[in-house]
Amino acid sequence: xxxxxxxxxxxxxxxxxxxxxxxxxxxxxxxxxxxxxxxxxxxxxxxxxxxxxxxxxxxxxxxxxxxxxxxxxxxxxxxxxxxxxxxxxxxxxxxxxxxxxxxxxxxxxxxxxxxxxxxxxxxxxxxxxxxxxxxxxxxxxxxxxxxxxxx
Amino acid sequence: xxxxxxxxxxxxxxxxxxxxxxxxxxxxxxxxxxxxxxxxxxxxxxxxxxxxxxxxxxxxxxxxxxxxxxxxxxxxxxxxxxxxxxxxxxxxxxxxxxxxxxxxxxxxxxxxxxxxxxxxxxxxxxxxxxxxxxxxxxxxxxxxxxxxxxx
Numbered sequence: 657x658x659x660x661x662x663x664x665x666x667x668x669x670x671x672x673x674x675x676x677x678x679x680x681x682x683x684x685x686x687x688x689x690x691x692x693x694x695x696x697x698x699x700x701x702x703x704x705x706x707x708x709x710x711x712x713x714x715x716x717x718x719x720x721x722x723x724x725x726x727x728x729x730x731x732x733x734x735x736x737x738x739x740x741x742x743x744x745x746x747x748x749x750x751x752x753x754x755x756x757x758x759x760x761x762x763x764x765x766x767x768x769x770x771x772x773x774x775x776x777x778x779x780x781x782x783x784x785x786x787x788x789x790x791x792x793x794x795x796x797x798x799x800x801x802x803x804x805x806x807x
Numbered sequence: 808x809x810x811x812x813x814x815x816x817x818x819x820x821x822x823x824x825x826x827x828x829x830x831x832x833x834x835x836x837x838x839x840x841x842x843x844x845x846x847x848x849x850x851x852x853x854x855x856x857x858x859x860x861x862x863x864x865x866x867x868x869x870x871x872x873x874x875x876x877x878x879x880x881x882x883x884x885x886x887x888x889x890x891x892x893x894x895x896x897x898x899x900x901x902x903x904x905x906x907x908x909x910x911x912x913x914x915x916x917x918x919x920x921x922x923x924x925x926x927x928x929x930x931x932x933x934x935x936x937x938x939x940x941x942x943x944x945x946x947x948x949x950x951x952x953x954x955x956x957x958x
Contacts, residue, residue, distance in 0.1 A: 686847050689840005696837050696884045718881040728876035730869040733847045 680739040684747055687734035690726055697722045698792065701774065705785035713779040720771065720778035723792075727768035731761070741805050748805040763799040770795040831890040835898055838885035841877055848873045849943065852925065856936035864930040871922065871929035874943075878919035882912070892956050899956040914950040921946040 697719040703709035704716055738744070740751040753760045770791040777784040848870040854860035855867055889895070891902040904911045921942040928935040 682843060682847060685840060686843035689836060689843050692833060692837035692840050693880055693885070696833060697881075700884060715883075718883065721879065722881045722884075725876045725879035728872065728879075729844055730848075730873045732866075732869065733851060733873075734844070 678738060680736060680744055681746070683734055683736055683739055684744075687731075687749075688747075690729060690734065693726050694723055698789075701778065701785055701792075702789055704782060705789045707782075711782035711785075713781075716778040716785065717775075720775040723771040724768070724775050727764070727771045731764055748807070750803050750805050753803045760799070760803055763795070763802070766798065767792075767795040829889060831887060831895055832897070834885055834887055834890055835895075838882075838900075839898075841880060841885065844877050845874055849940075852929065852936055852943075853940055855933060856940045858933075862933035862936075864932075867929040867936065868926075871926040874922040875919070875926050878915070878922045882915055899958070901954050901956050904954050911950070911954055914946070914953070917949065918943075918946040 700709065700719040701716060701723075704711045735749070735753060737754050739747060740749050740754065741747050742751050770788075773791055774785075774788040777788050851860065851870040852867060855862045886900070886904060888905050890898060891900050891905065892898050893902050921939075924942055925936075925939040928939050
């Protein structure tokens with residue numbers, strides 16, 4: 657009887673120390689989808705800023721509004737601890753996102769501010785898009801440089 | 808020389824009649840990611856409504872706010888014409904989305920209203936979640952029944 661208890665305890669210890677492969681695919685698809693939505697709308701605004709897409713004030717406003725909407729999504733459920741690129745496949749999210757979470761959240765907040773800045777000016781004219789895009793690109797890059805692994 | 812011109816015209820005619828496989832993967836990933844974000848947050852609110860997750864007013868509010876944020880994303884760039892399940896692989900989006908676009912957009916709007924309803928009550932208590940979840944589920948189902956192909 658004692659041996660059985662010991663064996664169960666040993667199994668429990670092994671389960672505890674070996675990382676159990678939890679399924680984070682739903683979280684990954686959600687957060688990667690979020691960046692896809694941002695990218696689609698950045699593509700519209702960037703295309704207009706560069707003159708590759710005809711400037712359309714209403715379409716620019718909708719794209720900026722969509723980006724702001726994405727920045728209002730709570731990052732918590734999308735970024736569960738353990739879903740970093742050292743623990744699972746299919747992500748470039750570095751452990752620093754959780755190890756330096758305040759920095760990550762500050763950078764997410766900075767993206768929100770840059771998107772809000774674009775929202776303010778998107779419908780005011782094509783020439784306003786470039787500077788606002790620069791701030792958006794800077795916010796993206798700051799987080800990617802620090803918290804995203806190279807491909 | 809005339810023969811060359813004819814040949815080029817013939818090639819152009821072939822290109823024009825054979826459907827050119829346009830790459831909608833970025834659009835698909837964005838719109839499917841959008842539903843993944845909704846699903847994650849519905850999971851939180853549904854789990855609390857059913858008592859499977861401990862009710863937490865702040866977490867419930869954040870989940871509801873996130874759903875409302877998603878419903879503020881402009882559907883236009885996510886649903887380009889030609890990205891239906893009769894035209895491309897990897898989607899269950901039926902042609903009716905474009906053929907009856909006003910109906911599709913009304914159903915998207917109804918989801919926005921249901922999410923706003925959840926946002927109003929999510930922090931008021933666990934017992935408020937069930938009825939609000941029912942309306943959300945109804946909005947999801949109405950669109951899926953009409954515009955999403957079975958798996």
